[in-house]
Amino acid sequence: MGTNLDKLIRKDNFNLIPSEAVYAIGKFDGFHRGHEFIINRVKELSRYYQSKGVLLSFTPNPKLFFDREFKPIMGEGEKYYYVKKRDMDLYFLDFYSFFEVEGDVFYKDFFMKILKPKALVVGENFHFGKNRSMGVDFLRTNLDKDSCKLEVARSVLYKDKVIASSLIREYLTLGDLDIAKELMGHPYFIIETVKHGYKKGKGLGFPTINFDIGNNILPKGIYLTKVEYKDKIYKSLSYIGEAPTFNRNKIMIETYILNFDKDLYGVEVKVMFYKRIREDKKFSSKHLLTEQLKKDLEVCNLTKY
Numbered sequence: 001m002g003t004n005l006d007k008l009i010r011k012d013n014f015n016l017i018p019s020e021a022v023y024a025i026g027k028f029d030g031f032h033r034g035h036e037f038i039i040n041r042v043k044e045l046s047r048y049y050q051s052k053g054v055l056l057s058f059t060p061n062p063k064l065f066f067d068r069e070f071k072p073i074m075g076e077g078e079k080y081y082y083v084k085k086r087d088m089d090l091y092f093l094d095f096y097s098f099f100e101v102e103g104d105v106f107y108k109d110f111f112m113k114i115l116k117p118k119a120l121v122v123g124e125n126f127h128f129g130k131n132r133s134m135g136v137d138f139l140r141t142n143l144d145k146d147s148c149k150l151e152v153a154r155s156v157l158y159k160d161k162v163i164a165s166s167l168i169r170e171y172l173t174l175g176d177l178d179i180a181k182e183l184m185g186h187p188y189f190i191i192e193t194v195k196h197g198y199k200k201g202k203g204l205g206f207p208t209i210n211f212d213i214g215n216n217i218l219p220k221g222i223y224l225t226k227v228e229y230k231d232k233i234y235k236s237l238s239y240i241g242e243a244p245t246f247n248r249n250k251i252m253i254e255t256y257i258l259n260f261d262k263d264l265y266g267v268e269v270k271v272m273f274y275k276r277i278r279e280d281k282k283f284s285s286k287h288l289l290t291e292q293l294k295k296d297l298e299v300c301n302l303t304k305y
Contacts, residue, residue: 030073103129244282
């Protein structure tokens, strides 16, 4: 799902961001339980100050900016969807416009002149400015002098480990969706526009909706999923891979929706991933692939999730 361009902030459109509000700023990759604590504090403080509550994130993800092989948990669209569901405003700062700005300049010209915050909520490891030169200690010293409340959210723990996007990413890359869900507080999901596929599934009796995602974080295989479409939830079975039986050589996500026959080409849908039930495999014939898909479907029908 693409960035909401109305919410994309560059140096020439700072005026789009509401000023004198309560803000939280960060990458917010995956929106996990630690981030949820930050969101709730922004809401509470915005009620106290009788002002807006605003989240600020970056696009592209700063780690993706420096490492093109980096795989984010969420794209901008998933972040926007998540925050909108919580009745909050989310704006994306164009990282290309900011990555070379020195920290003290960013603080003075952006935080204080543009935002004029009532309060600011950040995580313990928040850094900003060129080379991540400024952090929480700088904010504590300067925001106090500038009569702005700073709240530093403590890390949330899971079995003595700090819940962080990096930890969640480890579990997702292994296909361990149960623990990832526990850390995030919600299932891993994507929001994408349905593309035209190769219609191989339809020929096997399993018509699918297809998504062209080249940088997907999950390993190849078959997953128990659910699709949200027009506020209704449908059980589904999703495949991530290159369809080795057909020698496709292009990774796609293909989702078969149970008891569903609508045409969704060009429609944006949400797919939630719950469990990886098997690895990807090349079959020697279409018949053997079809028989395996029937077994996968039986697992989907019998599993409560």
